[in-house]
Amino acid sequence: DVKVTQSSRYLVKRTGEKVFLECVQDMDHENMFWYRQDPGLGLRLIYFSYDVKMKEKGDIPEGYSVSREKKERFSLILESASTNQTSMYLCASSPPGFYGYTFGSGTRLTVV
Amino acid sequence: KQEVTQIPAALSVPEGENLVLNCSFTDSAIYNLQWFRQDPGKGLTSLLLIQSSQREQTSGRLNASLDKSSGRSTLYIAASQPGDSATYLCAVTTNQAGTALIFGKGTTLSVSS
Numbered sequence: 001d002v003k004v005t006q007s008s009r010y011l012v013k014r015t016g017e018k019v020f021l022e023c024v025q026d027m028d029h030e031n032m033f034w035y036r037q038d039p040g041l042g043l044r045l046i047y048f049s050y051d052v053k054m055k056e057k058g059d060i061p062e063g064y065s066v067s068r069e070k071k072e073r074f075s076l077i078l079e080s081a082s083t084n085q086t087s088m089y090l091c092a093s094s095p096p097g098f099y100g101y102t103f104g105s106g107t108r109l110t111v112v
Numbered sequence: 113k114q115e116v117t118q119i120p121a122a123l124s125v126p127e128g129e130n131l132v133l134n135c136s137f138t139d140s141a142i143y144n145l146q147w148f149r150q151d152p153g154k155g156l157t158s159l160l161l162i163q164s165s166q167r168e169q170t171s172g173r174l175n176a177s178l179d180k181s182s183g184r185s186t187l188y189i190a191a192s193q194p195g196d197s198a199t200y201l202c203a204v205t206t207n208q209a210g211t212a213l214i215f216g217k218g219t220t221l222s223v224s225s
Binding site: 004033040041042050096097098099101103104108 | 143144146148153154155156157158161201205210211212213214215216217218
């Protein structure tokens, strides 16, 4: 069964901490994505990547960075966590093209 | 900029009813439209994908239609069951953000027994 695995289901961090959210896929997919989901705002694209070491900004990249050193792993980094980054974070991957998206179960991050 | 809207935001129906969820998008230049299901606190599960050249897709009790020229899609759920209770999300792919999905805010469905 193909999978996108997000390392933590729940995470609590303090304001100002550097936070790493990890996402690993086992489908050899080229494309990987990070979204955040908030009540009333839906899913918003933070960053995406087409290939190793490549990244593109989505709609809301401010306060975030990403790293893709290996094809299977896409990390989201909060350089200095703030309370407005409290959210559900969802990772997804897909093969080339516009189909076959697989989502992880999400990481619920609380910044206190 | 492409925007996706889903109406209604929430819907409550008794078991056995047929129902329709609506999705609209502002730019008809889409590659495809997809419907997802999300259970509380969980990730997304793909339900149906309609290519831009297609009119509809069916899977079991689910039927999705697409009218690209008017920027609309509907998800029809027949004979609803309590297990259908979830949030349903509509998403499109365009050339706006690479291959990323652009989502609506979803419709939260509650089916009572």
